[in-house]
Amino acid sequence: MTKMTGKWCTEVYRDTALSFKIKKKLYSKRSKYQMVEVWKTEKHGNMMALDGCYMVSTAEEFVYHDMLTHVPMFSHPDPQDILVIGGGDGGTVRELIKHKGVKSIDFVDIDEDVYTVSKKYFPGLVKGIEQDKRVHFKFGDGIKFVKEAKNRYDVILIDGTDPSDIAGGLFSQEFFSDVKDALKADGIMAMQSEDPHYDSDIIRNVQHRLKKLFKEVDLYLAFMPIYPSGMWSFSYASKKYDPRVIRNTKSKIKKFSYYTPEVHKAAFALPQFVKDRIK
Numbered sequence: 001m002t003k004m005t006g007k008w009c010t011e012v013y014r015d016t017a018l019s020f021k022i023k024k025k026l027y028s029k030r031s032k033y034q035m036v037e038v039w040k041t042e043k044h045g046n047m048m049a050l051d052g053c054y055m056v057s058t059a060e061e062f063v064y065h066d067m068l069t070h071v072p073m074f075s076h077p078d079p080q081d082i083l084v085i086g087g088g089d090g091g092t093v094r095e096l097i098k099h100k101g102v103k104s105i106d107f108v109d110i111d112e113d114v115y116t117v118s119k120k121y122f123p124g125l126v127k128g129i130e131q132d133k134r135v136h137f138k139f140g141d142g143i144k145f146v147k148e149a150k151n152r153y154d155v156i157l158i159d160g161t162d163p164s165d166i167a168g169g170l171f172s173q174e175f176f177s178d179v180k181d182a183l184k185a186d187g188i189m190a191m192q193s194e195d196p197h198y199d200s201d202i203i204r205n206v207q208h209r210l211k212k213l214f215k216e217v218d219l220y221l222a223f224m225p226i227y228p229s230g231m232w233s234f235s236y237a238s239k240k241y242d243p244r245v246i247r248n249t250k251s252k253i254k255k256f257s258y259y260t261p262e263v264h265k266a267a268f269a270l271p272q273f274v275k276d277r278i279k
């Protein structure tokens, strides 16, 4: 739930609230699927919330998008065919197009309004993606899309919202099984899997479900100031590749904003309380 009180916007997450000082509200409208809001903040650039939860801010989005994208992309030796489920703001696809070896990116988000709003208020997030012939926009139900794909992708990235009504299915055993079938024999999937302080039960369930299906399953962390608790997790699963090894030499990206090869490896070092909670 987000509230606007005077000069602040606030995400209320259970018994915790996280506020940012705002200059003004830029957008507020219910799409067919969810409430979409955008504020101009004092210090974080523009900020978007979906159904009351912050998703992206101009100043900090690079943390999340670098880590969701580049960790799996560098764990694979030669990722060519990619699927993104969710990520309607465009940030994940923007990072993917930096990878030279990529041949095709299927971009499937259920809510086209999120893309339209992002294009208007977050032009940096969609930079270059419409001009890139490798990107195939397929607005629609990602769960259905994955069910119909078999043995097609090297990497699947799941950039969903929190597991509420609209995104709940993206955390289910059935969906993970369909993701496994949609991946090639050495495919990799990575997804946002919530935060270890407030939602370790969600992480534990995701990890447990993935372990039933994949040989290599792991968890990595990044520090995302606009999400409650600031510590964010990503779940990784592969039929073949241990994510602690960087194999990709084809992508040729010179500089990132958050990701480095050292951060890639260090992100898998989990604090003891996280290990305990996800057991």
Ligand code: SPD
Pocket (backbone or CB within 6 Å): 053, 054, 055, 056, 064, 087, 088, 089, 090, 091, 092, 159, 160, 161, 162, 192, 227, 228
């Ligand atoms: N509680 C925030 C969860 C955010 C997950 N998705 C962010 C979308 C960025 N592309």
